[in-house]
Amino acid sequence: MRKCYVPILLLLFLLFYSSLSFAEEAILDDENCSMCHKYPGLSRVNDEGYLRLFYINSHKFAQSLHTKVKCTGCHTDIKKIPHDDAKKVDCSTECHIEHPETGEKFSHKNISKILNKSIHNPENPNVNKAIEEDFPKCTDCHSNPLYLSIAEDLQKLHGSRDADEILQKCDACHEKRSFYSYFFNHVAYRARHLFPAEKIVDTCIKCHSKPEMVEKHELKNAASTYLDTFHGKAVKFNLDNAPTCVGCHVKDNSSAHLILSHENPNSAVYEGNRYKTCRDDRCHPSATKNMGDIKMHVVIDKNMYPAEYYTALGFTALTLGAFVPLMLLLLLELIREMFPNLKIRKDK
Amino acid sequence: MAKCNLPLVKIKNGERHYLKLNPSQKLQHYILAITFVLLVVTGFPLKFYYYPWAEPVIQFFGGLTVTRIIHRISGVTMVALFFYHWYYLFKHMFRLYVIPAVKTKSFSFKELVLFIYYSPMFPRWKDITDFFDFVKFVLFITNKRPEHERFHWREKFDYWAVFWGIPVLGLTGVLLWYPAWATSYLPGWAVNISYIAHSDEALLAVSVIFIWHMYNAHLNYDKFPMSPLFITGYLPEDLMKHEYYIEWKRINKLVEMDPSQIEDLDKAKELEKQTDEEKIKAVREQISFLSGKEEGDSDE
Numbered sequence: 282m283r284k285c286y287v288p289i290l291l292l293l294f295l296l297f298y299s300s301l302s303f304a305e306e307a308i309l310d311d312e313n314c315s316m317c318h319k320y321p322g323l324s325r326v327n328d329e330g331y332l333r334l335f336y337i338n339s340h341k342f343a344q345s346l347h348t349k350v351k352c353t354g355c356h357t358d359i360k361k362i363p364h365d366d367a368k369k370v371d372c373s374t375e376c377h378i379e380h381p382e383t384g385e386k387f388s389h390k391n392i393s394k395i396l397n398k399s400i401h402n403p404e405n406p407n408v409n410k411a412i413e414e415d416f417p418k419c420t421d422c423h424s425n426p427l428y429l430s431i432a433e434d435l436q437k438l439h440g441s442r443d444a445d446e447i448l449q450k451c452d453a454c455h456e457k458r459s460f461y462s463y464f465f466n467h468v469a470y471r472a473r474h475l476f477p478a479e480k481i482v483d484t485c486i487k488c489h490s491k492p493e494m495v496e497k498h499e500l501k502n503a504a505s506t507y508l509d510t511f512h513g514k515a516v517k518f519n520l521d522n523a524p525t526c527v528g529c530h531v532k533d534n535s536s537a538h539l540i541l542s543h544e545n546p547n548s549a550v551y552e553g554n555r556y557k558t559c560r561d562d563r564c565h566p567s568a569t570k571n572m573g574d575i576k577m578h579v580v581i582d583k584n585m586y587p588a589e590y591y592t593a594l595g596f597t598a599l600t601l602g603a604f605v606p607l608m609l610l611l612l613l614e615l616i617r618e619m620f621p622n623l624k625i626r627k628d629k
Numbered sequence: 630m631a632k633c634n635l636p637l638v639k640i641k642n643g644e645r646h647y648l649k650l651n652p653s654q655k656l657q658h659y660i661l662a663i664t665f666v667l668l669v670v671t672g673f674p675l676k677f678y679y680y681p682w683a684e685p686v687i688q689f690f691g692g693l694t695v696t697r698i699i700h701r702i703s704g705v706t707m708v709a710l711f712f713y714h715w716y717y718l719f720k721h722m723f724r725l726y727v728i729p730a731v732k733t734k735s736f737s738f739k740e741l742v743l744f745i746y747y748s749p750m751f752p753r754w755k756d757i758t759d760f761f762d763f764v765k766f767v768l769f770i771t772n773k774r775p776e777h778e779r780f781h782w783r784e785k786f787d788y789w790a791v792f793w794g795i796p797v798l799g800l801t802g803v804l805l806w807y808p809a810w811a812t813s814y815l816p817g818w819a820v821n822i823s824y825i826a827h828s829d830e831a832l833l834a835v836s837v838i839f840i841w842h843m844y845n846a847h848l849n850y851d852k853f854p855m856s857p858l859f860i861t862g863y864l865p866e867d868l869m870k871h872e873y874y875i876e877w878k879r880i881n882k883l884v885e886m887d888p889s890q891i892e893d894l895d896k897a898k899e900l901e902k903q904t905d906e907e908k909i910k911a912v913r914e915q916i917s918f919l920s921g922k923e924e925g926d927s928d929e
Contacts, residue, residue, distance in 0.1 A: 567809045569812060571812035604840075616767075
């Protein structure tokens, strides 16, 4: 009889310690959410017919920006297991991260305040159409990015060395590698651009290129007009310091969450002040007032921008007017050469 | 035609070849062609950035920074060539007409105008009539092709189109290169229309050159698959008779009056030909000369 206790004990052991992760950086999961959420197949088709995947790769999550936050730190409405349908997370919640010095609880609510002052708030008077659901919430622009790419990213920082070589220096005084590598990632990640340039453009494009959004909100198609300019192409082809949306629409030393309407005199792209934005040291240091008048979002439209419209029209006419007749002559000549002596008109 | 040291007619393999482009003109054309191709290859990936081939082409050059540099260097070279060509034209005008006329005290502005009017690439009334005769020919109205001089209306069209294209592209190019400097003198929309003009004019130039010019220069019925004109500067007799009949007659008349303008390459080759005995003799003389010299040295 004693022998059969072994498999039962083994099973009990596995059951109770299944939440143990052997990775060095374990995620904070004292509520054992991973008990279910570690299964890749955990998913459901929701009421709108979309497949929602609820699998959390804890190793990846441990490498992400939110690794120190407990599951219930963001998903505040989960009170028991199994839980009811979770509501959408409110990013301005105070999660359980504490400032290492002051003990203050951390929250993104300051960002919400800044965002409410910007053009991305439907209550802003400069907004054309205040349709609430079209305006971006936190997760429309931000995901939970991974630190994984840090090692390669660091090579690109001028004069930097391998991440491990740098971390070695911390080891002399600080014991826990999981602590100082997290701190290092936190700072090093922000030492480079938070988003790579192309990703910034891709983020804004999500709303600012949709034709239905353009129509509804009486805007120009900012994304496609930008991509047609040299700036857009330079970002696509990885030219250093090429400006993304944020590069022009956000004032120096101000948050990207504070993009103001171009009609607001404090905006980086306000008519009279635009050239100061162009005049950045990394860009066009000798810019004068007229440079701000170079349009970055050109639409070929007779009423909006007649100069550009007539130039485009003129050159299109010139191109077709030269090319089509020449091609016609070419074809006619080729055909004629097949019958060199076949004139239709009779000799006099 | 400007007198250069090249013969007007060369005879090779029994065929007469007629001079059409002198070395300076050939070189100018090479530079124009090479800068043109470089400009297109570095410019089009930017114009058509949305096509999948754009990124690989830019990477091939080593990234966008280098691509831009190549584009600008080629552009500056092309504009420099443009100005050189003006100098070239004026130089000949002075050397061939103005200075001799002044020195012989027979200068007249009317004659100067005639000189310019009858210079090879200048459009004349004949070109217009040639064009209409050509249209009549292709529409099966007549079997007779028009007879042309040294440069026919198609070549003149290509030539003068470049006279339009390079200033437009050069000027707009400079405005796009230095937008901050440009906007210190001009309003902002000048840069916007430069952008459109530069891009559109480039496409026009490419489509006309790559199709129309290549067809006329190489692919038409006479010249297919390639005409050696841009390399040698000479055209074979059958082509001359077919397309440049008046020039063919003119050169024939000139060489009749002055046979020294003919270079008979066949005959020269004949004369150069050595018999086997002569060849062996030359080798043996060489050997004996060198070995004889060494013996002389060792005696001392």
